[in-house]
Amino acid sequence: MARGFVTAEEVARRAGVSRSAVSRTFTPGGSVSKAVRKKVLKAAQELGYRVNRLAQGLNNDRSNLIGVVGANLSSPFISKQLDALSLGLLRRGSQCLLLNAADARKDIAPLIELLFEFRAQAIVVLSGEPPASIIDECIANGVRLVLINQSMDRTDTNIVLSDDSHGADLAALRLRAAKCRKVAVVTSGSQTPAQMRRANAFTKRMIAEDIEVVSWSDGPTTYETGYRAGCELLKDNGIDGAFCVTDLLALGFLDAARLEMNRRVPQDLSIVGFDDIPQASWKSYQLTTIAQSFEALTEKVLAALDSDEPEIRLQVVPVSMIERTTAR
Amino acid sequence: MARGFVTAEEVARRAGVSRSAVSRTFTPGGSVSKAVRKKVLKAAQELGYRVNRLAQGLNNDRSNLIGVVGANLSSPFISKQLDALSLGLLRRGSQCLLLNAADARKDIAPLIELLFEFRAQAIVVLSGEPPASIIDECIANGVRLVLINQSMDRTDTNIVLSDDSHGADLAALRLRAAKCRKVAVVTSGSQTPAQMRRANAFTKRMIAEDIEVVSWSDGPTTYETGYRAGCELLKDNGIDGAFCVTDLLALGFLDAARLEMNRRVPQDLSIVGFDDIPQASWKSYQLTTIAQSFEALTEKVLAALDSDEPEIRLQVVPVSMIERTTAR
DNA sequence: GTGAAAGCGCTAACAT
DNA sequence: ATGTTAGCGCTTTCAC
Numbered sequence: 184m185a186r187g188f189v190t191a192e193e194v195a196r197r198a199g200v201s202r203s204a205v206s207r208t209f210t211p212g213g214s215v216s217k218a219v220r221k222k223v224l225k226a227a228q229e230l231g232y233r234v235n236r237l238a239q240g241l242n243n244d245r246s247n248l249i250g251v252v253g254a255n256l257s258s259p260f261i262s263k264q265l266d267a268l269s270l271g272l273l274r275r276g277s278q279c280l281l282l283n284a285a286d287a288r289k290d291i292a293p294l295i296e297l298l299f300e301f302r303a304q305a306i307v308v309l310s311g312e313p314p315a316s317i318i319d320e321c322i323a324n325g326v327r328l329v330l331i332n333q334s335m336d337r338t339d340t341n342i343v344l345s346d347d348s349h350g351a352d353l354a355a356l357r358l359r360a361a362k363c364r365k366v367a368v369v370t371s372g373s374q375t376p377a378q379m380r381r382a383n384a385f386t387k388r389m390i391a392e393d394i395e396v397v398s399w400s401d402g403p404t405t406y407e408t409g410y411r412a413g414c415e416l417l418k419d420n421g422i423d424g425a426f427c428v429t430d431l432l433a434l435g436f437l438d439a440a441r442l443e444m445n446r447r448v449p450q451d452l453s454i455v456g457f458d459d460i461p462q463a464s465w466k467s468y469q470l471t472t473i474a475q476s477f478e479a480l481t482e483k484v485l486a487a488l489d490s491d492e493p494e495i496r497l498q499v500v501p502v503s504m505i506e507r508t509t510a511r
Numbered sequence: 512m513a514r515g516f517v518t519a520e521e522v523a524r525r526a527g528v529s530r531s532a533v534s535r536t537f538t539p540g541g542s543v544s545k546a547v548r549k550k551v552l553k554a555a556q557e558l559g560y561r562v563n564r565l566a567q568g569l570n571n572d573r574s575n576l577i578g579v580v581g582a583n584l585s586s587p588f589i590s591k592q593l594d595a596l597s598l599g600l601l602r603r604g605s606q607c608l609l610l611n612a613a614d615a616r617k618d619i620a621p622l623i624e625l626l627f628e629f630r631a632q633a634i635v636v637l638s639g640e641p642p643a644s645i646i647d648e649c650i651a652n653g654v655r656l657v658l659i660n661q662s663m664d665r666t667d668t669n670i671v672l673s674d675d676s677h678g679a680d681l682a683a684l685r686l687r688a689a690k691c692r693k694v695a696v697v698t699s700g701s702q703t704p705a706q707m708r709r710a711n712a713f714t715k716r717m718i719a720e721d722i723e724v725v726s727w728s729d730g731p732t733t734y735e736t737g738y739r740a741g742c743e744l745l746k747d748n749g750i751d752g753a754f755c756v757t758d759l760l761a762l763g764f765l766d767a768a769r770l771e772m773n774r775r776v777p778q779d780l781s782i783v784g785f786d787d788i789p790q791a792s793w794k795s796y797q798l799t800t801i802a803q804s805f806e807a808l809t810e811k812v813l814a815a816l817d818s819d820e821p822e823i824r825l826q827v828v829p830v831s832m833i834e835r836t837t838a839r
Numbered sequence: 840g841t842g843a844a845a846g847c848g849c850t851a852a853c854a855t
Numbered sequence: 856a857t858g859t860t861a862g863c864g865c866t867t868t869c870a871c
Contacts, residue, residue: 187652187653188627231648231651231652233627233628235569235628237568237569237629237630238569240565241563241566241569244515248608256590256594256597257591257789259585262584262590262593262594265584265585266585278608278609278625278629279608279610279611280607280609281606281608282597282601282606282607283607296561300561300564301564301565301606323559325515406789406793434793435793438793438795439794442794443794461734465763466738467769467795
């Protein structure tokens with residue numbers, strides 16, 4: 184094991200300059216003469232020198248690392264989110280320290296603590312709710328914390344979320360327009376804040392409209408859960424509409440409706456989803472859904488990281504109705 | 512900005528011990544008396560002390576960071592892979608520095624260089640081929656490099672891949688069993704090594720079996736590309752079988768066949784995919800495909816990272832045929 | 840078992 | 856513009 188990257192010291196010796204000259208050469212604003220810079224670059228090149236960012240960060244207390252924690256990284260929605268975020272972070276010049284929480288409910292606190300140890304500059308949470316103590320620690324240590332699509336309760340941290348209530352409202356209105364008289368609202372058993380907001384807003388609106396709603400909630404947020412929901416709920420022949428708070432659920436529900444429960448969609452049954460994951464536009468589904476904008480969400484997150492002084496607190500991103508074919 | 516985590520120094524002062532005592536307390540094998548350890552822990556707790564891993568890593572030249580670079584992070588296959596990998600890494604006690612390559616062909620070299628600067632212990636490449644110079648640099652600096660599903664050419668680095676040729680062979684045999692007489696093999700225009708291996712092995716076998724094969728190749732590796740392939744290829748009424756080297760392509764192809772080109776699958780046309788992404792098992796598709804094992808792949812990657820002495824070079828993971836409903 | 844001291848690779852005053 | 860010096864927070868000999 185030839186452990187050992189070349190150090191600035193060695194480069195300096197080879198170039199016949201001081202080691203600060205080397206440092207300056209590799210520092211954006213460093214004042215070095217062209218001649219020296221050239222010599223240094225040459226020596227560095229020959230030796231295969233790489234700045235040591237760990238040492239660099241140790242000095243000026245900035246690791247350049249942005250911690251990202253999330254669960255369920257392979258779900259269509261989260262992976263889209265992560266894709267956009269990691270790209271944006273890189274473009275912004277910071278790196279992404281990714282911590283995968285096996286279980287969003289439990290694992291997230293220790294992961295954030297780990298991020299503290301790496302002196303992450305900021306922390307972005309894709310799923311799960313950090314306990315208050317963690318949030319306090321972030322504040323105490325100047326680590327900016329951004330929560331995506333989580334609860335809106337805490338006012339002392341940055342929150343970026345889609346306009347779930349409005350989206351749910353759009354869904355409700357759409358189902359009313361489809362003349363539904365008894366609708367199901369299906370959520371997973373994980374009861375995430377976003378799902379709750381959607382389900383609650385939807386239900387509230389439906390009740391106001393005097394439309395009967397039956398709630399279903401169980402299992403993980405997966406296609407299979409949606410499928411099961413469809414099989415169970417559609418035994419009831421009265422249900423003629425469904426709002427699935429997540430596209431994954433909606434797609435499963437849709438398949439169950441058509442393939443298992445012999446419903447024609449949208450003739451017998453109207454379905455509206457939420458998220459607009461890529462699969463929602465696939466020809467076999469053509470799901471009518473409420474779109475979250477990954478780009479806008481990411482942009483707001485980056486904004487929250489960049490803004491230095493007036494801490495941005497709550498940013499809500501607009502959603503939009505994507506009309507496809509599953510609602511009459 | 513109250514920048515500033517508590518340092519070991521401060522903890523030491525508060526606990527009334529030396530700072531080495533603090534260090535030892537937080538070092539797995541450190542020899543400290545119970546009494547001191549307790550005092551230190553108490554002080555650390557009260558002050559909210561967090562070990563600084565950057566400083567720690569600076570010392571013993573191990574950052575504990577594993578670099579992961581990949582493109583297309585939101586594609587079903589890659590995201591599954593990343594999910595499993597990041598989880599495995601975490602369990603193994605190392606963290607995952609994720610770099611998202613916007614373009615797998617070009618961006619990957621600079622990203623790996625960035626990883627060098629962070630003194631990543633090892634680097635896992637999910638997509639893209641690092642140039643030889645980078646591989647040499649890894650070797651020179653003792654950074655273990657693992658490539659997943661890339662080319663098999665280089666013998667001086669760790670390569671983990673699925674048995675593409677065998678998988679393609681299974682697909683070919685399956686299509687022969689379906690009595691196909693003219694088959695299409697569809698790949699994306701990105702010509703990744705894995706796709707090439709699959710297409711080549713398939714074609715070779717089909718020729719040996721005296722079955723006509725027509726190749727199609729274009730665009731990015733997406734559902735839409737598969738759909739387009741279907742629309743274009745199925746103008747030819749003679750085609751009665753298709754091997755899509757990726758499930759995403761296969762799903763698009765399947766939709767085009769049924770929904771646009773009026774083919775009954777599998778009666779008129781048999782389709783086999785590759786990867787076994789989650790969507791392949793969705794009720795609307797039920798795609799017959801060749802499964803890669805994410806778990807096995809990940810396990811091999813971790814093994815390649817862990818094995819210290821005899822460098823593991825090439826590990827090929829078996830694939831298996833998943834019989835569903837799209838092949839006669 | 841414990842403290843003192845040296846040093847990891849770097850940057851940032853501070854001189855010159 | 857350049858070199859010298861002093862840390863950044865930690866671990867690790869080395870004495871005791």
